[in-house]
Amino acid sequence: MKQYRHLIRPYLIWSLVLVVIPLFLIVFYAFTEEGNEVLTFSFTWKNFARFLEATYLNVILKSFWLGFITTAICLLLGYPLAYFISRFSEKAQDTLILLVTIPMWINMLLRTYAWMNLLSDNGIINQLLGRLNLGPVSMMYTDFSVLVGLVCNFMPFMIIPIHTSLCKMDKSLLEAAMDLGANRVQTFWKVTWKLSMPGVVNGVMMVFLLAVSSFVIPKLLGGGQYMLIGNLIESQFISVGDWNFGSAISMILAVIILISMRLMQKMDKLQQEE
Amino acid sequence: MKNKLIELRNLTKNFDDQQVLKGISLDIYENEFLTLLGPSGCGKTTTLRIIAGFEEPSDGQVLFNGIEISKVPPYKREVNTVFQKYALFPHLNVADNIAFGLNLKKVEKSVISQKVERMLKMVGLSGFENRDVTLLSGGQQQRVAIARALVNEPKVLLLDEPLGALDAKIRKQMQLELKKIQREVGITFVYVTHDQEEALSMSDAVVVMNNGEIQQIGTPTDIYNEPENRFVASFIGESNIIEGHMIRDYLVEFDDFQFECVDKGFEDNEEVEVVLRPEDLDIVEPEHAKITGVVRDITFKGVHYEIMIETEKRMYNVHTTDYAPVGKKIGLLFGPEDIHVMCKMGAY
Amino acid sequence: MKQMRANTKLQNAYLAFLFFLMYLPVAIVILFSFNESKLYVSFSGFSLVWYEKLFRDSAMMEALKNSLILGILSCAVSAVIGTLGAVSLSALKLRSKGVLEYIAILPLMVPEIILGMVLMAFFYMLKLPFGMLTLLIGHTVFCVPYILVEVKASLALMDPSLTEAARDLGASSWRAFLDITLPLVMPAVASGSLLAFAMSMDDVVISIFINGPRISTLPIKVYTQIKTGVTPEINALCTIMLAVSLTALAVFSIFRSHKKEENRDEEQIDRASEPDQEL
Numbered sequence: 001m002k003q004y005r006h007l008i009r010p011y012l013i014w015s016l017v018l019v020v021i022p023l024f025l026i027v028f029y030a031f032t033e034e035g036n037e038v039l040t041f042s043f044t045w046k047n048f049a050r051f052l053e054a055t056y057l058n059v060i061l062k063s064f065w066l067g068f069i070t071t072a073i074c075l076l077l078g079y080p081l082a083y084f085i086s087r088f089s090e091k092a093q094d095t096l097i098l099l100v101t102i103p104m105w106i107n108m109l110l111r112t113y114a115w116m117n118l119l120s121d122n123g124i125i126n127q128l129l130g131r132l133n134l135g136p137v138s139m140m141y142t143d144f145s146v147l148v149g150l151v152c153n154f155m156p157f158m159i160i161p162i163h164t165s166l167c168k169m170d171k172s173l174l175e176a177a178m179d180l181g182a183n184r185v186q187t188f189w190k191v192t193w194k195l196s197m198p199g200v201v202n203g204v205m206m207v208f209l210l211a212v213s214s215f216v217i218p219k220l221l222g223g224g225q226y227m228l229i230g231n232l233i234e235s236q237f238i239s240v241g242d243w244n245f246g247s248a249i250s251m252i253l254a255v256i257i258l259i260s261m262r263l264m265q266k267m268d269k270l271q272q273e274e
Numbered sequence: 275m276k277n278k279l280i281e282l283r284n285l286t287k288n289f290d291d292q293q294v295l296k297g298i299s300l301d302i303y304e305n306e307f308l309t310l311l312g313p314s315g316c317g318k319t320t321t322l323r324i325i326a327g328f329e330e331p332s333d334g335q336v337l338f339n340g341i342e343i344s345k346v347p348p349y350k351r352e353v354n355t356v357f358q359k360y361a362l363f364p365h366l367n368v369a370d371n372i373a374f375g376l377n378l379k380k381v382e383k384s385v386i387s388q389k390v391e392r393m394l395k396m397v398g399l400s401g402f403e404n405r406d407v408t409l410l411s412g413g414q415q416q417r418v419a420i421a422r423a424l425v426n427e428p429k430v431l432l433l434d435e436p437l438g439a440l441d442a443k444i445r446k447q448m449q450l451e452l453k454k455i456q457r458e459v460g461i462t463f464v465y466v467t468h469d470q471e472e473a474l475s476m477s478d479a480v481v482v483m484n485n486g487e488i489q490q491i492g493t494p495t496d497i498y499n500e501p502e503n504r505f506v507a508s509f510i511g512e513s514n515i516i517e518g519h520m521i522r523d524y525l526v527e528f529d530d531f532q533f534e535c536v537d538k539g540f541e542d543n544e545e546v547e548v549v550l551r552p553e554d555l556d557i558v559e560p561e562h563a564k565i566t567g568v569v570r571d572i573t574f575k576g577v578h579y580e581i582m583i584e585t586e587k588r589m590y591n592v593h594t595t596d597y598a599p600v601g602k603k604i605g606l607l608f609g610p611e612d613i614h615v616m617c618k619m620g621a622y
Numbered sequence: 623m624k625q626m627r628a629n630t631k632l633q634n635a636y637l638a639f640l641f642f643l644m645y646l647p648v649a650i651v652i653l654f655s656f657n658e659s660k661l662y663v664s665f666s667g668f669s670l671v672w673y674e675k676l677f678r679d680s681a682m683m684e685a686l687k688n689s690l691i692l693g694i695l696s697c698a699v700s701a702v703i704g705t706l707g708a709v710s711l712s713a714l715k716l717r718s719k720g721v722l723e724y725i726a727i728l729p730l731m732v733p734e735i736i737l738g739m740v741l742m743a744f745f746y747m748l749k750l751p752f753g754m755l756t757l758l759i760g761h762t763v764f765c766v767p768y769i770l771v772e773v774k775a776s777l778a779l780m781d782p783s784l785t786e787a788a789r790d791l792g793a794s795s796w797r798a799f800l801d802i803t804l805p806l807v808m809p810a811v812a813s814g815s816l817l818a819f820a821m822s823m824d825d826v827v828i829s830i831f832i833n834g835p836r837i838s839t840l841p842i843k844v845y846t847q848i849k850t851g852v853t854p855e856i857n858a859l860c861t862i863m864l865a866v867s868l869t870a871l872a873v874f875s876i877f878r879s880h881k882k883e884e885n886r887d888e889e890q891i892d893r894a895s896e897p898d899q900e901l
Contacts, residue, residue, distance in 0.1 A: 007799075008714065011707030011766075015725050018763050022744040023728075026736070029743065081640050084633045098871075099641060103648045105867055107860050108824055109844040113852055114647035114654075124650075127664065152643060213733030216826060220848060230735045237739050237831070247743075250736045261731060328786055348789045355790045361783040365805045374801075375791035426791060 026254075029247035047248035056232070060252070063229040066143070067212030070150040071158075074207045075200070077151070078158035082199075083192070085159075086166040097163060100156050112149055112220050119145050119221070141223035149221040154210050158203035165199030166192070201268040205261055213253060229253055276303040278340075279429060279462055280325060285334035287320050287486075294320050296486040297334070302430070302464060307456050309465045311473040312483035313509070318466045321483075322432050325464060326355045338429075354423035355432040359439060360415045362407040368394070368418055369403035375426040393421035396455065413444045420455065430462045437472065449476055470510045474498060482506050503616055507549040514550040514590050517618075519543055526615055529587045531564040537615035546615050552593040554612035557581065563605025565590075569598045652864075655857035672854040673862075679855055682843065686859065689840040692754070693822040696761035697769075697815045703762065704769030705811050709803060711770075712777045730767045737763060738831035745832060753834035760832045761825065765818035772814030773807050780806055 030048070032041040050056065085096045103111065118124050119139040126136045139145050169192070177187040215230025222228075229249065236246030280302040287295040295317045302308055310318040323329040324336060327348035336344040343351060354375075362371050369390050370377075376386045394400050397417035402410075407418060416436060423431055433452075437445045453476050456463045467473055473480050474494040482489040482497060482505075490502045501507035504515055518528025523538035528548050540546060560566040567585035579597060583590045583606065590606060598604055658667035676682060711722060729737060741760045750756055784806070788798035826841035833842055844856055 007706045008710035010703050011710065011726075011770075012722075014703050014707075014762070014766060015722070018741075018759065019725055019728055022740040023732070025744055025747070026740050077640060080636060084637055087633075096637075100644070102864075102868075103644050104824075105820070105864055106648050106651055107841060107844055107856075109826060109841060109848060110651050110852070110856060110860050111647040113844075113848055114650035117654075118646065118650065124664075152647065155640075155644060209731065209733065213735050215735055216845070230733070233735050233739060237742065243743060246739060250739060254732055254736055257733065258731065326786075326790060328789075347794075348786070349792045349794055353790075355787065357783045357787055359781060359783065361781055361787040363784060363787075363802055363806075374788070374793075378792045378797060422787075422791065 026247040026250050029244050030251045033244055047245050048252075050245060051248060051252065056249075059227050059232050060229055062227075063212050064256075066146065066150070066218075066228065067208050070147060070154065070211040071204055071208045073147070073151050074155055074158040075204060078155055078203065079162055079196075079200070082159045082162035082166060085163055093163075093167070097160065100159050104156055108153060109216065109220075111153065112217055115145070115149050115152070116140065116220060119148065140221070141226070143222075145221040146218050146226065149217040150211050150214060153217060154207045157206040157210065161202035161206070162196055162199040165196045165202075169195045197268060201264050205264055208260070209257055212257065276305060278302070279304045279338070280464075281335075281337040281340075282321070282325075283335040283337065285321070285324060285331045285336070287317070287324065287329065288332045294486050295324075295331070298483075298486075298488060300481060300488065300491070302462060304429075304462060305460055307453065307463045307465065307476060307478045309467060309473040309477040309480045310483060311467060311470060311480055311509075312489075313468055316483040317486040318468075318483050319434055322355075322434055322464060322466050325430070326353055326432050327351050352429040353432060354426050354428040354430075355434065356416075356419045356423050356436045358434045358436070360419040360436075362415055362418055362422070364408050366407070367403070368399070368405045368407055368410075371407055371418055372422045372425050374422065389425050390421075393425045396424075396458065397421045398451075412440050413448065416440065416448060420452075424455070424459060428461065430464060431456075433463060433465045435467055436465075437467075437469075445472075452476065474510070482509065484509070500614055501549055501616055504547050504618075507547075507614070507616065512552050512591060512593075514552065514555075514588075516548045516550065516588070517545070518548050518615075519545050520615065524610075526613060529565055529585065533564075533613055534610040535613040535615055536610055537613070540615065540617075545618050547618055549614040549616060550590075550608060550612060551614075552580070552591045553578070554608055555590065555592040555594070556607045557583070557592060557594055557596055557598055557604045558607045560603050560605040563607045565606045566603065567606065569600050569602045569604060572598065572600060648864075651857050652861050654854050655861045657854055660853060672858040675853075676855045676858045681838075682855060682859065685838045685840045685843040688754070688837060689823055692757055692761060692839060693819045696758050696765050696822050697819045699758070700762045700765035700769050700818055701811055701815045704766045704814065705773050705804075705807065707766070708770045708773035708777060709799070709807070712774055726770050727767050729764050730771075734764075734825075734827040738828040741828065742831040751834065752832060753837050756832045756834070757829060757837070757839070760828055761822045764825070764828065765815075765822060768818040768821065769811060769814035772810045772817070776807050776810035777803075 031043055031045075033044045033046060034041065051060075081100075085093055085100075088096060116123075120126070121136055121138055121140065123140075125139070129135065129137060173191055173195070174187055177191045178184075182190060213230050215228060215234055218226050218228045219231055233246050233249050233253070236242050236249065240246075278301050280300075282298050282300040282302075285295050285298040286293065294315075298317070298321055300321075310321055312318050320329060324331050324344070327343075327346060331344055334344075335342055338351070338353075363374065366374070369387070372390045372393055373386045376389065381389075390403065391400070394402060397420055399414060399417050399421070402414070402418075407415060410418065419436070420431075436452075437448050440448060449472060452463070452465075465473075465476065474497070477494055479491065480494055480497045481491050484505050490497055490506045492500070497506065498510055501510065501513075507513045507515055516528045518526055520526050520537075520540040520543065521532060522542050523540070524535055526533055526535045526537070526546065526548060565585055567583040567590065569581055570584045570589070571582040573580045575593070578593045578595050581592045581594065581598060583592055583604065585606070592606070653665060655672055656668050656670070657665050658669040658671065707726065711719065711726070738760075741756075741763065745752065745756045745759075750759075780803075784802055785798045788802045789795065793801060824841060826845050829839055829842055830845060833839065838846075840859070844852065847853065847856065
């Protein structure tokens with residue numbers, strides 16, 4: 001199919017100019033510091049060394065911890081949902097999956113803002129609690145409020161890939177497993193769960209990526225003091241203006257994410273080969 | 275003698291390190307129904323794709339009317355293809371699928387619709403013009419694919435296992451119809467299949483291929499009755515293949531007996547292989563035959579019985595309308611014309 | 623049997639609970655767009671005042687216009703680049719193909735915040751004035767992969783003998799591309815573009831890094847307003863947008879099921895009128 005060779009050019013130019021070069025740019029920034037004179041740069045490890053300071057290490061640990069928890073909750077809540085949906089008739093499934101995606105059509109910021117109003121000290125939930133004489137519970141600007149925001153926002157990204165892989169599954173496999181003597185629970189763990197692994201891996205990767213690097217939701221629901229790696233990057237670029245350090249953090253985040261994705265894919269492959 | 279239309283000269287084709295064609299030479303004549311027959315992976319489809327122009331041969335020549343065409347792109351060849359899974363364009367209706375080639379040639383609209391109508395009539399789908407091709411049955415899609423190719427009035431129609439996806443009953447009917455269409459339009463059909471029955475019932479000439487090589491070229495009768503080697507004999511129909519040697523012309527020895535035969539031209543005492551078709555064998559009382567044995571198994575096959583007979587040397591497969599109970603001692607009878615002597619595989 | 627029914631009930635209750643959680647913020651957004659008071663705390667009475675104000679708010683209308691222009695333009699550009707990229711990538715047999723495919727989805731795997739910051743640094747270096755142009759270029763970075771992935775998936779499902787058939791019937795490779803490949807991947811291009819459009823309309827993270835001081839898109843408007851307090855005008859706007867998309871979806875699906883039914887009817891007529899076409 002040589003005839004399509006020239007068609008690749010626009011795409012090549014686009015990916016080179018807008019993906020490859022800019023990404024190299026942050027590598028460049030991360031390893032340099034500005035010299036005394038204009039347009040002089042010198043190589044340095046300093047930006048990475050700075051990262052080992054306790055404050056920054058804590059930020060990255062907290063980000064990954066929060067990403068991990070969000071992913072776990074999304075999986076725990078989302079898998080059963082996807083599984084139940086896959087047991088409906090085909091038409092009903094289409095509708096239910098559509099229902100899962102519709103909330104995403106409302107601006108993410110607005111939905112987060114709605115959560116702010118639900119969770120705040122004199123917000124709707126606390127008003128209801130107050131009527132029941134359960135006193136106000138302070139929920140805003142805590143890990144809890146951030147988690148609620150993250151989980152509710154990213155849940156569809158877990159449900160949809162899992163549902164897709166459950167749908168693709170040949171239903172006669174389940175019948176075969178039961179026929180061969182597996183009970184419902186065994187059938188689920190030995191067949192359904194195993195075969196839905198690609199969807200689970202996809203969903204986990206997507207939610208983790210989104211959660212670990214999120215910065216708008218933590219900022220709104222966690223308050224100004226709530227520092228995650230995304231907020232750190234933003235502040236380095238926008239308010240502090242230290243692009244070199246900001247680039248170093250970005251690079252570390254990107255590398256960790258890309259490596260963990262590769263690992264997940266490898267694990268998935270290994271499991272399927274088993 | 276008819277004119278040669280396509281000549282393949284010593285074609286080879288390599289995919290990566292694998293040689294899938296090992297020197298194919300073949301003449302295809304005008305107005306001929308030629309079948310490339312062989313097991314999967316024998317190179318028959320590759321040969322077809324080279325004729326169509328989808329593959330370039332690694333070496334060798336493809337001549338069309340005496341002109342080398344192996345570098346000519348498919349859209350400039352006077353050849354059209356019916357694909358294995360039909361490859362009907364799902365976004366076009368029946369008429370637009372058939373008109374595809376004519377539209378490209380900028381044929382006048384009124385002429386196109388006339389031709390499309392004629393084609394649909396020929397394949398028995400009149401009135402189907404505006405149908406969605408994805409909603410047609412397998413047999414109907416097949417007809418549309420044939421019409422789409424034939425409307426361009428090619429000199430040669432290539433068919434790549436076109437009946438493979440159809441069920442048995444429709445397949446039988448389509449075989450007859452394809453043959454009828456070929457006679458009607460009077461062009462060359464090159465047909466690829468792994469189904470020997472299909473090949474024998476439809477073709478003027480059969481090319482048996484295996485492992486990227488041509489094993490035998492001949493009429494269906496020749497191929498069936500006079501297989502040139504063990505591969506052809508075992509691939510086409512059922513057969514008892516027995517090692518033996520030619521004593522001299524018209525006399526062959528196997529299973530310790532000598533038999534008169536109609537074959538000649540072998541060297542004296544040459545090692546050969548003998549084919550006995552199961553339906554050519556008869557069972558008689560043991561004293562009337564040279565080779566005797568015991569019935570080990572008998573299966574009713576509708577028209578005939580398939581009887582497995584164990585002799586001193588081997589198991590014989592016999593198709594006969596006579597019944598013989600398991601355990602009965604019987605003799606095997608066959609005449610000189612039932613014995614087909616062929617060269618031994620290695621020596622070929 | 624009883625146990626089964628109990629299971630179904632439990633299952634439906636679970637579905638209802640999770641959908642409640644997911645729709646709670648959506649309901650709040652819609653509800654408060656009809657609220658009389660500006661305060662978000664309680665619903666004081668039904669009113670359309672915010673819808674009225676919305677249409678008179680020129681800044682808000684400007685932001686909406688910018689968002690729409692940006693979404694449409696970046697999708698159009700991305701559709702061309704992404705489709706060509708997908709078609710050529712799946713046709714090529716290069717050793718570097720794996721790398722190219724990896725690069726293709728890289729923007730979806732790199733966190734948005736990094737993309738935004740990288741693009742900001744890049745445009746700054748190129749001395750491009752921040753504004754509509756930088757937004758447009760920036761948005762293609764994540765729009766192209768969405769379209770490319772969709773188109774590539776649909777190409778993978780396409781029977782390769784279709785283009786061969788076209789060439790066999792006399793089409794040059796260019797014509798085969800235009801007449802066969804392109805129409806067949808069009809649904810994928812459309813659905814990829816739709817997704818990309820939605821992403822573009824909703825993007826705030828990348829946009830806040832690369833928008834200029836004078837230009838504002840809808841999400842940016844919301845983002846800056848959240849700091850000072852959101853007026854229900856935005857709720858009203860988002861409610862309208864949701865209503866428009868839902869209506870479009872409904873019309874589309876009714877149209878599609880209608881078409882399906884028509885085909886089914888036709889099929890049944892065939893079966894009745896020509897019972898033994900095949901036999």
